[in-house]
Amino acid sequence: MNAVVGRGKYVKAAVDGGKMKPAAEYKGCRASANTGQASCGSQAGPGDLPIEIWEKVKNHPCYSEEAHHHYARMHVAVAPACNIQCNYCNRKYDCANESRPGVVSEKLTPEQALRKVLAVATTIPQMTVLGIAGPGDPLANPAKTFKTFELVAKAAPDIKLCLSTNGLALPDHIDTIAGSKIDHVTITINMVDPEIGAKIYPWIFFNHKRYTGIDAARILTDRQLQGLEMLSERGILCKVNSVMIPNINDDHLVEVNKAVKSRGAFLHNIMPLISAPEHGTVFGLNGQRGPTAWELKALQDACEGEIKMMRHCRQCRADAVGLLGEDRSAEFTTDQLMKMDVQYDLEMRKGYQDGVEDERAAKVAAAQKELTEFAGEMSAITLLVAVATKGSGLINEHFGHAKEFQVYELSTSGAKFVGHRRVDVYCQGGYGEEDRLYAIMGGIHDCHAVFVSKIGGCPKSNLIKAGIEPVDQYAHEFIEKSAIAWFKSYLDKVKRGEIQHEQRGDAAIRQGSRISAA
Amino acid sequence: MPFKIIASQCTSCSACEPLCPNDAISEKRGSFVIEAAKCTECVGHFDEPQCVAACPVDNTCVVDTSLPRYQAPA
Ligand code: SF4
Ligand code: SF4
Ligand code: SF4
Numbered sequence: 001m002n003a004v005v006g007r008g009k010y011v012k013a014a015v016d017g018g019k020m021k022p023a024a025e026y027k028g029c030r031a032s033a034n035t036g037q038a039s040c041g042s043q044a045g046p047g048d049l050p051i052e053i054w055e056k057v058k059n060h061p062c063y064s065e066e067a068h069h070h071y072a073r074m075h076v077a078v079a080p081a082c083n084i085q086c087n088y089c090n091r092k093y094d095c096a097n098e099s100r101p102g103v104v105s106e107k108l109t110p111e112q113a114l115r116k117v118l119a120v121a122t123t124i125p126q127m128t129v130l131g132i133a134g135p136g137d138p139l140a141n142p143a144k145t146f147k148t149f150e151l152v153a154k155a156a157p158d159i160k161l162c163l164s165t166n167g168l169a170l171p172d173h174i175d176t177i178a179g180s181k182i183d184h185v186t187i188t189i190n191m192v193d194p195e196i197g198a199k200i201y202p203w204i205f206f207n208h209k210r211y212t213g214i215d216a217a218r219i220l221t222d223r224q225l226q227g228l229e230m231l232s233e234r235g236i237l238c239k240v241n242s243v244m245i246p247n248i249n250d251d252h253l254v255e256v257n258k259a260v261k262s263r264g265a266f267l268h269n270i271m272p273l274i275s276a277p278e279h280g281t282v283f284g285l286n287g288q289r290g291p292t293a294w295e296l297k298a299l300q301d302a303c304e305g306e307i308k309m310m311r312h313c314r315q316c317r318a319d320a321v322g323l324l325g326e327d328r329s330a331e332f333t334t335d336q337l338m339k340m341d342v343q344y345d346l347e348m349r350k351g352y353q354d355g356v357e358d359e360r361a362a363k364v365a366a367a368q369k370e371l372t373e374f375a376g377e378m379s380a381i382t383l384l385v386a387v388a389t390k391g392s393g394l395i396n397e398h399f400g401h402a403k404e405f406q407v408y409e410l411s412t413s414g415a416k417f418v419g420h421r422r423v424d425v426y427c428q429g430g431y432g433e434e435d436r437l438y439a440i441m442g443g444i445h446d447c448h449a450v451f452v453s454k455i456g457g458c459p460k461s462n463l464i465k466a467g468i469e470p471v472d473q474y475a476h477e478f479i480e481k482s483a484i485a486w487f488k489s490y491l492d493k494v495k496r497g498e499i500q501h502e503q504r505g506d507a508a509i510r511q512g513s514r515i516s517a518a
Numbered sequence: 519m520p521f522k523i524i525a526s527q528c529t530s531c532s533a534c535e536p537l538c539p540n541d542a543i544s545e546k547r548g549s550f551v552i553e554a555a556k557c558t559e560c561v562g563h564f565d566e567p568q569c570v571a572a573c574p575v576d577n578t579c580v581v582d583t584s585l586p587r588y589q590a591p592a
């Protein structure tokens with residue numbers, strides 16, 4: 001495996017990239033077409049983020065969508081116990097909603113986890129973040145969680161550490177967190193109203209007792225908000241995750257958004273409920289549905305002005321490894337790790353990451369240039385397009401191989417990332433499957449076009465029939481620059497009367513398990 | 519009466535293990551077990567048996583009725 005060092009799958013382009021303006025100088029704020037509000041979200045530039053926060057998040061794939069294209073994260077599963085029960089979780093299997101799996105993922109000791117971190121960091125030099133997100137609640141296993149962080153901080157000082165928690169035990173561990181190298185904490189907050197909480201959480205285990213119903217939810221929300229305040233006071237960055245559950249907390253999440261913002265959360269991530277009966281969760285079994293793509297986007301948009309919204313979360317599994325939607329965890333099982341010869345090389349990693357920075361700068365500059373040429377154009381038209389990408393901000397995935405599509409909202413002010421859609425891969429062993437194609441089209445039904453590096457004749461004609469334009473002339477070019485160029489020609493055609501602009505319908509969020517590596 | 523863990527239901531999440539005031543719980547071959555001789559039902563320590571209260575799978579930590587009623591040490 002030494003041979004792989006510095007020559008990972010994604011290295012080529014990064015190393016070639018010329019020296020350009022550093023990404024940090026780029027202002028990511030764009031006026032959003034509908035609200036006129038700045039909507040930099042967690043995108044390319046610092047926007048109105050204080051510079052010290054931007055420094056912390058710019059290379060963090062979870063906090064910056066743009067960084068998500070270039071940097072990777074990993075989770076280690078050292079902490080399987082949990083102190084609450086959620087109706088969207090069935091701990092017999094990997095949790096469908098949060099990175100909180102149960103028995104399926106490999107459980108590691110802190111020492112094994114360290115070995116894994118070093119092996120991954122050596123193989124994938126763009127791995128910059130280690131998160132402990134369970135399975136279970138990391139703070140329900142504080143000894144193992146903090147031991148792992150301590151070992152990693154010593155052996156690999158450049159890796160950022162982060163922690164995800166349900167918040168119940170958070171106030172008890174603030175000093176340990178502040179005293180460690182952890183600079184990001186994610187709290188899952190689904191409600192601030194105990195009546196609503198009682199519909200989400202059947203019980204909690206607190207102070208050696210099991211609490212149920214409204215009592216349980218009241219304790220939980222008090223502890224979560226208290227923990228968030230304490231983190232903010234100590235200057236520790238805090239992101240809030242919320243699971244959107246239609247008819248239970250969907251409207252209420254606007255209130256949650258306000259409550260967490262006022263207590264200093266810097267990013268809010270609203271994720272769709274994933275509930276299929278086969279997951280065996282309470283919600284899955286009683287037919288609780290998840291939101292549609294439109295419902296999710298409308299709620300995210302409604303919260304956007306209050307706080308930065310994160311829209312690229314992939315709800316990945318607790319032992320996920322790799323870049324973007326990819327999961328390379330299978331390469332790093334305990335068996336594999338034992339065979340690897342691990343040599344942590346800080347210089348090699350740094351050299352690699354400098355190349356990545358150059359590539360990012362080139363990408364940003366290209367989009368800027370395209371946008372400058374666009375200046376003066378005004379149109380009320382906004383539309384969505386889907387992009388097949390393997391990362392690095394490029395249109396570099398075959399339609400038939402795409403495991404997900406990135407969705408961008410185009411307007412005369414630019415291309416804004418608004419989400420991603422998981423799909424089942426269309427090509428299996430060289431043959432496309434009809435059913436899958438319809439499922440994929442359902443997943444991007446709200447998009448006017450899909451950008452790919454390549455696409456077969458059959459899916460192409462079906463997409464056209466469904467009113468989604470397949471676009472392959474920008475293969476291997478930067479996403480945002482290409483999307484703006486395409487949008488320009490689209491507006492021209494509308495102006496010339498060649499086509500008529502029409503709104504598209506809603507799209508379905510894939511309900512299958514999104515945690516599987518496939 | 520001591521408690522026992524129904525192995526086929528245990529997810530081996532390890533939530534129970536550190537909570538037991540008597541160190542009666544340990545992992546054996548992927549599942550957690552309670553050493554009957556050490557379990558005091560948490561009497562004198564907590565109001566509720568900790569393994570029962572923390573276990574995410576209902577009816578997995580249960581009273582071991584296969585043992586004679588007063589066999590467990592006080
Ligand atoms: S999927 Fe979500 S939690 Fe996982 S790395 Fe991406 S943003 Fe972070
Ligand atoms: S009832 Fe209490 S003493 Fe007995 S095994 Fe469970 S936690 Fe330990
Ligand atoms: S808490 Fe329950 S499921 Fe978890 S290890 Fe203990 S007995 Fe098994």
